[in-house]
Structures are given as structure tokens and as C-alpha cells.
Amino acid sequence: MVRFFFASLLFVGALASCAPRQQVGSGVTVTPVLLKVSEPAPRGGTLTLQGRYLGGPANGRVRLGADANGAGGYVFPASAVRSWTDSEIVLTIPADAPVGGSWLFVEVGGLRSTGLPYSVR
Numbered sequence: 001m002v003r004f005f006f007a008s009l010l011f012v013g014a015l016a017s018c019a020p021r022q023q024v025g026s027g028v029t030v031t032p033v034l035l036k037v038s039e040p041a042p043r044g045g046t047l048t049l050q051g052r053y054l055g056g057p058a059n060g061r062v063r064l065g066a067d068a069n070g071a072g073g074y075v076f077p078a079s080a081v082r083s084w085t086d087s088e089i090v091l092t093i094p095a096d097a098p099v100g101g102s103w104l105f106v107e108v109g110g111l112r113s114t115g116l117p118y119s120v121r
Helices: 002-018
Strands: 033-037 046-052 060-066 081-084 088-092 100-108 116-120
Touching: 033 100, 033 116, 046 100, 060 088
Parallel strands: none
Antiparallel strands: 033 046, 046 088, 060 100, 081 088, 100 116
């Protein structure tokens, strides 16, 4: 019985060490992941992003028009944010956002998400 108990503790410890870690403090340790983006919309329309580890408006930003590596592009201003949670971001597309197809990224604490293609109509 004692062997089983210790083996169980080791197994639980191994599982816990594999879980993603996210610091509550100043540093971000988990790379944000974009999973889904809403349909193309015109300027003034709504853009919804869904994903994981998206941070919040205090430490994150959304970049549109970047190349496939996330460089360059247009950063949405804080005024465009309607709501922002760790799993969903809702934005109003500003009047000065670039029109056409490009890549969309979320950056949280200096870490860039996976990119998704998006088009402003």
C-alpha cells in the first residue's frame, strides 16, 4: 500500500510538471495562441478573436497587416477594444486600419501568438 501511495505521488507530480505555467506577476511565460477569427468586416465593423493565453488590454496588443512572421503592420489602438479576456478579444476596426488581406497576431508581454489570415473589407 505504501508503494502505491508513493507511486501515485510521483505520477501526480509528473503530471503537474507538464501543465502550462502562467505567472500572475509581471512576466508572461505562455505563448498566446490564436484559434479562430471572425469573418472579414469593413472599417467600423467588429473583429472577434478567440484563443488561449491572450492576456489583457494592459499587457497585450493586436497587430494587423503584419507579414507571416509578425513583423510590421498596424497596431490596434486601446480605444478599439470593446472587451478583452484571456480567451476572447472583441475590437472595433478603426477607420484608419489597412484594407485588404494580411496576417493578424496578438502580442502579450513581448510574446507573439500564432498568426491567422484576416481581411478588412
